[in-house]
Amino acid sequence: MRFGSAPTGEAVDRHVLSNGRIRIGILTLGAIIQSVELADGTDVVLGLPTVADYFRRSRYFGALVGRYGNRIAGGRFTLDGSTYQLPRNNNRHSLHGGEIGFDRRIWQAEGGDERAVRLTYVSKDGEEGYPGTLTTSVTYTLTEHDELRIGYHAVTDAPTVLNLTNHSYFNLAGSGDVRGHVVTIEADHYLPVDEGKIPLPGAPTPVAGTPYDFTRPAAVGARLEGRYDHCYVLRPGGAMRVEEPVSGRVMEVTTTEPGVQFYTGHMLDGVATPYGSHAGLCLETQHFPDSPNRPDFPSTVLRPGEEHISTTTYRFTA
Template identity: 80%
Template sequence: MSFGTTPAGERVDRYVLSNGRMRVSTLTLGAIVQSVELPDGADVVLGLPTVADYLTRSRYFGAVVGRYGNRIAAGTFTLDGVTYRLPLNNNGHSLHGGETGFDKRVWRAEPDGERAVRLTHVSKDGEEGYPGTLTAEVTYTLDEDDGLSIGYRATTDAPTVLNLTNHSYFNLAGGARDVRGHVVTIEADHYLPVDEGKIPLPGAPAAVAGTPYDFTGPAAVGERLDGCYDHCYALRPGGRIRVAEPVSGRSMEVTTTEPGVQFYTGHMLDGVATPYGRFAGLCLETQRFPDAPNRPDFPSAVLRPGEEHVSSTTYRFDYNRL
């Protein structure tokens, strides 16, 4: 069904996935997850009501961000001896693909029954400064066990860098409370310390043990650091993330093929430029590491012709059954 049009006159459609209990609404604008409605009636992601809101008031709510999610230092990287310069849209760095990243593009949709939709965006060579024409596909699938799976695929006709992730803000209280009371477990023994611009510091990932960044055991978001987290965790092989909201009894488990997860607690939402205030939702952005194009010691984010990027992440929900 039509959701509206962009200022350029592009139609934006909404697709609703259902497994008979859960409903997930997705948009062709930004491959956005607009809502996740659980069987008990709660909508557990932050969404916006209009195309205009997503283009002017969003902080990447529910969107697929790219071509490179997270930050690239000074908006510069060198690949095969060629230096590329990207838009500086975040404190002198490039964030989430630049000024007009994948979150602001209208994707082509192909529904697959009532429980899946595939969205495709062709990013032309030079778009936001990135080399190579890239074809990106994102498939949302709602399974019978209340899991929302996101499958990512991409190919390129020239060497490029790529980091696709979904930027949904989750609030398992359905907005009744902020996320500082959510209890989080992240199966990661190391995280990436960052400088003031949120660029990873030189050196290996740091151990979480004995620091406020340790979520190897359950801990409330607001228990330490005033709840202010915006850090990438290096997941254990097969590492999982679990979030529980004790008052409602709702919980979510995240599994991924990616090596890292950016844990962001929404403390920079302001309630003015966006309709949501601080700590209204938390993000679990499964991904390659920030600034990997400039860090050969990190898992590679390079994609070359003849290769296919394939990754997946599943968010599985439970309700009133902790």
């Protein structure tokens, strides 16, 4: 169904997935997850009511971000001897694909039904400074087991770098803040960052004995005033768990990606967006920040003839 129109005049549609218990709203703008309504009617993701809000007031709410989610230092990287300059839209660095990333593009929907929808976007060579024409598809599937499965696929006609993720903010209470949510992340290491949130030189740091240790369940607000915005190096299998103790709602997350950016929404201010500090938390499954400049990190280079394939699954229980 029609949701609205972008400033360019392009139509923005909303597709609804349902398995009889959970209803999920997906927009063709930014491949955005606009809503996840559980069986009791509670919406557990932060969404906005209009297209205009997504252009004016969004902090990547529910969006698929790319070409490169997270940060690239100085907005610059070298690939096969050529240096590429990207928009520096986050202080001195490039964030989430640049000024007009995948979150602000209109995706083409195919084969939508009540259980799955596939969205595709073709990013032309040179868009936001990235080389190669990249064709990206994402398939959202709602299963009988109350799982939202996100399947990513991408191919390119020239060497490029790629780091796709979904930027949903979750609040399993449906309102209030998430500092009481209890989080488990199966990660023995994390990436310390500088003031620009670029990973520091050196190997990932063990979480043991630090406030960054979520290998055992811990409340978001129990340490560091609940202010996290860090990439964790996941164990094989990439399991995470979030529980809201009052309602008993639980979200379990698995991924094929090597890392997850755990962000607690503490920079939401309730002014530029309708949501205040800690209104939602993000588990952005992805490769590591600044990987194009860090040969010691898993590679994010995609070449012609290769396929980028990745899956992240969110399972909801109560």
